[in-house]
Amino acid sequence: MGSLVRAGRRSGVAGIRGSAAVVAALALLLAGCGDGGGSGSTGSGGLTEIKVAALPLTDSAALYLARDRGLFKKEGLSVRIQPVQQSIQALPALSKGQVDVIASANYVTFLQAHEKGTLDLRILAEGVRTAPHMMDVLVPRDSGVKSVADLAGKKVAVNILNNIQSLTLNAILDRQGVGRPEYRQIAFPQMGPALERNQVDAVHAVEPFDSAIQGQLKARVLLDGATAPVRSLPISGYVTTRKFATGHAKAAAAFRRAIEAASKIAATDPSAVRAELPEYTKVTAEQAKNIRLPSYPATADAAQLRRLTELMRKQGLLQKDLDPATLLVK
Numbered sequence: 001m002g003s004l005v006r007a008g009r010r011s012g013v014a015g016i017r018g019s020a021a022v023v024a025a026l027a028l029l030l031a032g033c034g035d036g037g038g039s040g041s042t043g044s045g046g047l048t049e050i051k052v053a054a055l056p057l058t059d060s061a062a063l064y065l066a067r068d069r070g071l072f073k074k075e076g077l078s079v080r081i082q083p084v085q086q087s088i089q090a091l092p093a094l095s096k097g098q099v100d101v102i103a104s105a106n107y108v109t110f111l112q113a114h115e116k117g118t119l120d121l122r123i124l125a126e127g128v129r130t131a132p133h134m135m136d137v138l139v140p141r142d143s144g145v146k147s148v149a150d151l152a153g154k155k156v157a158v159n160i161l162n163n164i165q166s167l168t169l170n171a172i173l174d175r176q177g178v179g180r181p182e183y184r185q186i187a188f189p190q191m192g193p194a195l196e197r198n199q200v201d202a203v204h205a206v207e208p209f210d211s212a213i214q215g216q217l218k219a220r221v222l223l224d225g226a227t228a229p230v231r232s233l234p235i236s237g238y239v240t241t242r243k244f245a246t247g248h249a250k251a252a253a254a255f256r257r258a259i260e261a262a263s264k265i266a267a268t269d270p271s272a273v274r275a276e277l278p279e280y281t282k283v284t285a286e287q288a289k290n291i292r293l294p295s296y297p298a299t300a301d302a303a304q305l306r307r308l309t310e311l312m313r314k315q316g317l318l319q320k321d322l323d324p325a326t327l328l329v330k
Contacts, residue, residue, distance in 0.1 A: 047078035048251045052101045053090035054081050056281045058207050058293055059104035059128045059236045061273045064280050066262035075254035083280070085187060087236075088160060094241060095119050100248075101255065103127065105239045107308055108163045108317060114327070115318055120242040123327045124252060125259040127236035128294035129304070130168070130226035135206040137169065138195065138219040145201055148172075148223055152179025154201035157186040157194055162317060165204045168230040171311055175229050192217060207291045208283045215287075232295060234305050245329045252329055266296035300328050 054060045063081065066072050072079045084090050087105040091113060094102055102110075104127050114121035128134075137156065139145045145154060151173070158165040166183050173180055181202070186194050191203040192213045204225060205213055213219045226233075238259055245252045266273050270293055277288040297304075305324035312318040 045078070046076070047073065048076055048248075048254070049078045049080065050101060050251060050255060051080045051082065051099045052103050053084050053087070053093065053099045054103035054280075055085065055087060056083055057104050058134070058273065058277065058291065060280065061266050061276055061293075062125075062127070062259050062262035062296060063103045063238075064276050065265055065272060066258040068276065068279070069262065069265070071258040071261050072255075075258045077251065077254055077258065079255075085189070086160065091119065094239070097241070097243070100244050101238055101240045103238050104236045106160070106164045106236050107234065107305070108167060108312060109160070110239050111309065111312065111322065111324075112317060115320065115322065121327055122240050122242050122245040122252075122329050123300060123305075123324070124238040124240055124245070124256045124329050125263070126234055126297045126300045126305075127238060128234075129297055130230055130233045130235055131293065131295045132226055132231075133210070133221070133224050133292040134294040135165070135168075135204065135225035136210050136214075136221045137202050137204050137223040137225055138210070138213055139202045139222050140195060140198075141218045141220050143201070143220065145222060148176055149178040151181045151202065151222070154181045155184050155199075156181040157191050157200045157203040158183050159185070159188050159204075159206075161185045164235050165206075165225070167311060167315055167317060168225060168233065168235075169204060169223075170315060171230050172223065172225070172227055195219060207293070208277065208281055208287070211287070211291050212283075230311075232304070233311075234297070234301075234308050235294075237300070240329070256329060260298055263296045264298045266293075267298060302328060 054063055067079055087102050088109050090099055090102050093099045101124065110119060110121050113119035145151060161183055170180055184200050188205065188209045191205050191209060194200050195203050196217055202222060240252065273293055274288040277283050278285050302325035309318060309322045309324055313321060
């Protein structure tokens with residue numbers, strides 16, 4: 001698992017520069033394929049082509065299972081996957097119709113964009129919900145931070161500021177009646193090096209980076225990031241725009257069915273996910289055996305999604321009440 005941490009160290013700690021490079025690369029790729037299908041067009045073999053941006057996280061497992069097990073093809077789809085490091089990087093491309101779907105999209109970013117009117121959001125399918133130790137707050141082995149209460153005022157790395165990681169951690173800390181930390185934005189691949197160099201006091205890492213940092217740096221788990229009150233909370237999904245969902249309703253429905261079928265496989269057969277991870281992440285088959293997996297819901301649940309929107313509203317990440325049932329594609 002140390003390969004992920006070493007990869008992060010080689011890439012340096014200039015997260016902003018690295019993110020800009022990824023955005024530029026994505027823009028060039030999308031520009032180059034803008035007229036080459038996608039957006040519900042019919043390609044070779046009579047299959048409807050869909051372009052999907054996806055993160056190399058356990059959240060995306062159903063996408064790759066659907067591809068590799070022929071579930072997309074069964075539904076008459078040809079899905080082209082473009083890896084990105086943060087789902088927010090693909091938001092402009094989604095709003096412009098340059099990609100049709102974003103997989104493993106963290107809901108917080110896209111619900112906020114919807115509220116602000118920068119994106120007319122629709123949710124095709126759920127991605128994952130939190131499960132024990134699928135994300136942890138980690139500290140150095142010899143850290144003076146011994147308890148959750150010690151996090152108050154300390155520097156904690158999160159992938160994106162004011163997003164799902166700080167939202168869930170704040171909820172946990174509030175429930176326990178302890179003070180909040182100061183958050184620092186550091187991309188997942190750079191979290192291990194940042195912790196090793198004492199640039200932060202703790203990192204809030206998700207799998208597969210969570211296990212990598214523990215294995216390479218012998219970091220200590222201070223807190224399970226999926227504990228109450230955020231246990232089984234929906235955190236990511238497969239999102240699109242209202243324009244795509246209505247303009248290409250058959251393709252959208254077919255995509256949803258394929259993802260839900262793959263999610264059922266992921267939920268009932270974790271070994272299928274572990275076998276898939278080396279295909280699109282930097283973990284090896286041996287390392288994948290020990291990764292803590294999230295929960296893969298087979299169908300979207302508006303009531304569970306409402307837990308998230310209410311938590312966002314409580315912490316000021318949404319300004320108005322939002323009924324997620326209005327965003328689900330049937």
